[in-house]
Amino acid sequence: MSKGSLYIVSGPSGSGKDTILKEVFKKCPELFFSISTISRPMRPGEVEGEKYHFISKDEFLKLIEDDMLLEYNQFCGNYYGSPKKPVLDALEKGIDAVLEVDVNGAKKVREAMPQAVSIFIMPPSYAELRRRLSGRGTETEEVINARMKTALDEIARASEYDFIVVNDDLSEAVDDLITVIRSQRLLLERQKNIINDLLKNA
């Protein structure tokens, strides 16, 4: 059996990335979605293993030491990372895996696994991005500008990705992401067994 493919998905706040991934997950339950590990206590409403695995800082530092993370990051005193083993196990079994990371995390994963396919999700326009980041009109101009700067800095790195999905219409963006994943399964590399099996009988 051929191995699975690894998909790196990134997108700035306002790209609708989380909503798209949720829909893709629903439509393609055969995909493995990597769950991040985080070194902070659970907050009310959070569920272990849903969006994060919660571990202690010492446990996290041990993961780093043992090279058990595809990428990690420190933010506000907490560590965030993507555990390596579950992803490699899925790929080995022929299961496609999806990893949601930011542009820096994507760079690290790409370096560690150059065969990974990366997809950047972006808003359709500057005006629409600003609208989405303005919330319900309760934010100050300053807060909105800071959010815009962060998002635009990420979009400036979209050209590091293999595929670009523009989220103008949600269901179209979901279909686009599925199209990328489905197309990779049709690549010669993934279909060689079928050719060889047919010719073996000749």
Place this chain on the structure above:
Amino acid sequence: MSKGSLYIVSGPSGSGKDTILKEVFKKCPELFFSISTISRPMRPGEVEGEKYHFISKDEFLKLIEDDMLLEYNQFCGNYYGSPKKPVLDALEKGIDAVLEVDVNGAKKVREAMPQAVSIFIMPPSYAELRRRLSGRGTETEEVINARMKTALDEIARASEYDFIVVNDDLSEAVDDLITVIRSQRLLLERQKNIINDLLKNA
């Protein structure tokens, strides 16, 4: 505007390639389908410009001399070829073009246009291929074996292609071919304008 992509589609007799392409054409009328030029007189029932453009042998030799063909072939005294200009015109306008050629034609087009994406359509198994090539049971073993040999020789060259579409279920094979075409439109190269437009406003 970004340029269109060129898709080379091949598949042996029994792959269902013609039926698949007809369906893809119906579902994606925005695609340009290249029409072959042939140096023989029209047969009853044939329509100029439908499957072929009919020209004289002298006109064909002039096309070869003027380097106006992406690929050509001689078969039973007649010349067959793919005119270059309509394809290049479509690509220039940002229209994706589809070229149906055999494995030898595909090789020539790939050499002339290395950016072309090639797709090989194949039957799901040896047994099913044999069943499809046996017709309605009216053929001799000898005829069937000759057809099998031709098909298997082509399948042995499937690994020259970028993508492999297996035609087990027709509608799935149609979707697969459309998936390949749609995925290529999401490649960074084809989406760079959107990124640049958004950042230009920043």
